[in-house]
Structure formats: structure tokens, C-alpha cells
Amino acid sequence: MGKKVVIALTVQASSLYAMSNPSQEDIDNACSLSDDNSGRSSNGTLKDFLSNVYLNQDVRWNGVTNDNGYSVAIDSIFNEPESRDLNFFDVTTINGTGGRSGNATAKVKNDSNLVHKLDKYTINFSVYADGNSSKSFHIDPKLAANP
Structure with a gap:
């Protein structure tokens, strides 16, 4: 019934990378989230961005600029x-694939207790400039489980 969901984190990388000590608000303002399943934020903020995901289906996070x-x-x-908050996944931390354009994928647990529940989580990401120099940031959106 469900499907794999891909969540894209789009970052204004050059402006975020140039900030010397950005606040969480600065980071949030330089980022946007979207997914291929009508994800949205009821009030426009990243922390309220909600992606609907499905039991026993993969969720993939990609970074874009x-x-x-x-x-x-x-x-x-x-x-x-x-x-x-129930953890939708079998592990607390889902590690990315590594590298300058790494992504992360995990399968939602096949647990009917998760249906209609929300999961607040953190996306830890890095912005890479020319060469291998990078800066790390995070944002905190939500998932909603569906059968």
C-alpha cells in the first residue's frame, strides 16, 4: 500500500557556508525541505515540516544545492x-553513505503501533566547498507513519 519516500534537503550552500557562526534560525532560513509524497509545513518552518512515510518502506534523505x-x-x-516519541526505525542513528554528496536510507519498522504517530528527528548534514573543506549543521523536522 505504501511506497518509498525521498526527502530532499535543499541548501543555499554558498551563503550558509560563508556564515562564521550561524544561529539555528540562520541555518533554517538557508534550508528547505521537500519530498515526493506531498510533505509540507503547516506554518512554513522546517521544524514543522512533516513527511508522510509508510510502514515497512524505505525513506531516503538527499542533500541538494x-x-x-x-x-x-x-x-x-x-x-x-x-x-x-516512538522511533520509526530499528536504530537511533542512521548513518549516511559518506562523501561530499552522501545520503541516508532506512526502512520504517513494520509496527502498527506507529500508525498516525509523529517522529521528531534531526538531519545532520555538511556543506562542502571547493576541495574537501566542510562545515556541519543540523535541522529538526518530523515524520508521520502511515499503514
Whole structure:
């Protein structure tokens, strides 16, 4: 019934990389999220961006930028351990594939207790400039489980 969902983190890489000590608001303003399953934020903020995912199906996170000479890598996906929050995945940290344009993929657990629940999580990502120099950042969106 469900399908694999791809979540894209698009980053204004050159402007974010140039900031010497960006606040979380600066980071959020330099980023946007989208997915191939009508994901959206009810109020326009990244922390309220909600992707609908499906039991026993993969979720893939990709980093994207339109800035020449820069790339965005998904370093890891971390489940935030809130007491009311169920982890949708078998591991707390989903490691990225590594490199300048790494991504992360994990399968949602096949657990009917997750249906209609929300999972707050952290996307840890790096912006790479020319060469191999990089800076690391994070954002905190949400997932919603569907059968």
C-alpha cells in the first residue's frame, strides 16, 4: 500500500557556508525541505515540516544545492529520544553513505503501533566547498507513519 519516500534537503550552500557562526534560525532560513509524497509545513518552518512515510518502506534523505562548487551531504539521521516519541526505525542513528554528496536510507519498522504517530528527528548534514573543506549543521523536522 505504501511506497518509498525521498526527502530532499535543499541548501543555499554558498551563503550558509560563508556564515562564521550561524544561529539555528540562520541555518533554517538557508534550508528547505521537500519530498515526493506531498510533505509540507503547516506554518512554513522546517521544524514543522512533516513527511508522510509508510510502514515497512524505505525513506531516503538527499542533500541538494544549486550553488556551483558546493555540495551537501547527509551525514546522519538521529531519532530524538523524547519520551512520547516512538522511533520509526530499528536504530537511533542512521548513518549516511559518506562523501561530499552522501545520503541516508532506512526502512520504517513494520509496527502498527506507529500508525498516525509523529517522529521528531534531526538531519545532520555538511556543506562542502571547493576541495574537501566542510562545515556541519543540523535541522529538526518530523515524520508521520502511515499503514
